[in-house]
Amino acid sequence: MPALRDVHSEGDSRRLALDRAGVKGLRYPICVLDRARGVQHTVAEIEMSVSVPHKRKGAHMSRFVELLNRHRREIDIRKFRGLCAELRRDHDADAAHVQVRFPYFIEKKAPVTGAVGLLDYFCTFGASVTRDDYDLWVALEVPVTTLCPCSKAISAHGAHNQRSLVAVRVWFEKFFWIEDLIALVEESASCDLYALLKRPDEKYVTERAWERPRFVEDLVREVGTRLRRDPNFTRWEVEAESFESIHAHSAYAALKHP
Structure with missing residues (x-):
């Protein structure tokens, strides 16, 4: 098969760098750490982006989902900075950003009778990585x-x-x-x-x-x-x-x- 044209990698004559380009509103099943059970399965809404230099037309959108698919079983605070750094390298970008928002369920016992029920809390992991710095928050x-x-x-x-x-x-x-x-x-x-x-x-x-x-x-x-x-x-x-x-x-x- 002949090589297919890669339009995103081609130049852009307007000479305007983009702070962010990527995907948002992406729903995906993930696994997160759960202190009581080890791992909790949930569904996240994800935003991922990278900076784009003025000489490049755009970001490679498929690479965002490829990265997510590699790491969806290990969405962990301890590894989140590394995930964002990998995204930056995949795109050869100066900066990368990731936000993962998901419902997290905790089994709570009623204060007197001990009756058990599940209560959900929304949690977001966020990271930004540049070539020489990073920002990580929950x-x-x-x-x-x-x-x-x-x-x-x-x-x-x-x-x-x-x-x-x-x-x-x-x-x-x-x-x-x-x-x-x-x-x-x-x-x-x-x-x-x-x-x-x-x-x-x-x-x-x-x-x-x-x-x-x-x-x-x-x-x-x-x-x-x-x-x-x-x-x-x-x-x-x-x-x-x-x-x-x-x-x-x-x-x-x-x-x-x-």
Whole structure:
């Protein structure tokens, strides 16, 4: 068979380098580390890109999927930098970027009865690699309960509470378990969520939230305080949104360090 023309490798006369070119919205089955079971199978939405010099028309799109297929059974924080570096080499690019977002399930026991249910948390691994530097981070979305301190203080018969969503992104020095970061966030809230609760459990979570009221600002500061105590996290960002039960809008707060 005669050689086929490779248009992507041909020159471009406009002399404009591209910061990123690649694929996004790619859904793929992957395996991630699970502290309880060793490995967890899930489905990720993936974004992969590389820089393109001004003299080259574009990126080789098939190489993104080829790389993913080679590594889909070992999507691991410890290997993620290497995966991104391999992507850069495959394209002979100055920079490469990878983001993998997936639901991560944890088996949680109800606090009193021990009834078991699965709760999902969205997790994202992100990496950027250049010829002489790299950036590696992990992000989590953790749903929790918050109870309003003001409502508690002024009401004789209860306080409004709501589900809130905490988004945390961390940069780190060494490996850590996703479960530990989830626990850090949940411990900062009025109460954490459960997939399954019986009546004794419902009583417990109601009273626990009552004893630990949090404004959305409190929630972000509590998470930040716990992150600040851990020297493994060199940089972090925290956002929280409370889906207010007495308003049609949300309450919001954010914090980052440094």
